[in-house]
Amino acid sequence: MKRVGIIGVGEYLPKKVLTNLDLEKKVDTSDEWITTRTGIKTRRLAAHGQACSDLAINAAREALEDAKICSADVELIIVATITPDMQFPSTACFVQSALRARRAVCFDVSAACAGFVYALVIAQQFIARGTYKNALIIGSEVLSSITDWKDRNTCVLFGDGAGAAVLAPVSSGGILSTYLGSDGSLSNLLMLPGGGSRHPASHRSIDMRMHYIKMRGNELFKFAVKIMSEAALQVLKLAGLESKDVDWVIPHQANTRILLSMAKKINLPKEKIFLNIDRYGNMSSASTATALYEAVKSNCIKKGDIVLLDAFGGGLVWGACVVRW
Ligand code: COA
Secondary structure, three states: OOOEEEEEEEEEOOOEEEEHHHHHOOOOOOHHHHHHHHOOOEEEEOOOOOOHHHHHHHHHHHHHHHHOOOHHHOOEEEEEOOOOOOOOOOHHHHHHHHHOOOOOEEEEEOOHHHHHHHHHHHHHHHHHOOOOOOEEEEEEEEHHHHOOOOOHHHHOOEOEEEEEEEEEEOOOOEEEEEEEEEOHHHHHHEEOOOOOOOOOOOHHHHHOOOOOOEEOHHHHHHHHHHHHHHHHHHHHHHOOOOHHHOOEEEEOOOOHHHHHHHHHHOOOOHHHEOOOHHHHOEOOHHHHHHHHHHHHHOOOOOOOOEEEEEEEEOOOEEEEEEEEO
């Protein structure tokens, strides 16, 4: 089995910024409520007509450049998303076409906010076994397209963006351990009920606002703290490490309070949690991906650091990974 590492990262964020003050004009909320309950100040919004692959392609190009890999040499493309351009073809195929990455095998992964970690673990398997020499993984979301702008419980939380990484064999460091989990019995806590084969698009589904995110925030909050803590401890154990060995946690960014509670639970100084939720909100699969990019590019993560990726999302699903950078 080959040792696999992350050899390049990329990011793309749409230009349009939506502030808490802008939201005060849309729904009955306040900057004070959003800031204290979630940690979010602003989020980005895709331009009209800008789809998931448009964001993904930009992040992918930067990651390939960073990894010094030409798109013609990419062997696997996985896009993690809950807001694909279309039900099919996969968004990964649109990305392949735009990049002219003709050799690549392409598919999407549906693991909501844990999608980037799921994609990373899948890609790792293929590379470790020698099936493919490299992989481009992307977390990309246009959550504004499934956000109910009349629902103050959810519309203040989400944003649009994309992050990407290139994986390949490395001679030292790389992915030390991975840990995935799922519990479908809790699917009712977070879902988009309309548009699939259960409730195909109809006048009724639109009248019932079924094409927007439905969330039971309070229950999710408690579950998130518990499962992110458990996943962190499990994946560290698999790597033969403890909380004190971690230099940076790159978590899914659902709520600053979730992350601070998790840090406390696993005995980790809160300064080690990398946050970008204040600027971008929750971007589902793109959150972990962009946090990783920003932690690397701002020189927070240095060579040799122990980095813990930790995410959870609708499904419910969760995933964690330890990387020696
Ligand atoms: N502005 C002002 N008030 C709001 C509001 C908003 N945007 N959204 C909800 N409220 C109100 C509620 O209506 C409720 O009012 P009530 O007490 O009169 O009924 C009150 O604030 C408290 O609501 P509650 O849901 O208990 O708040 P909370 O402290 O749990 O915070 C979340 C709500 C959504 C921020 C929080 O539960 C959370 O982050 N959950 C996890 C979400 C998540 O992880 N989602 C993605 C998973 S990947």
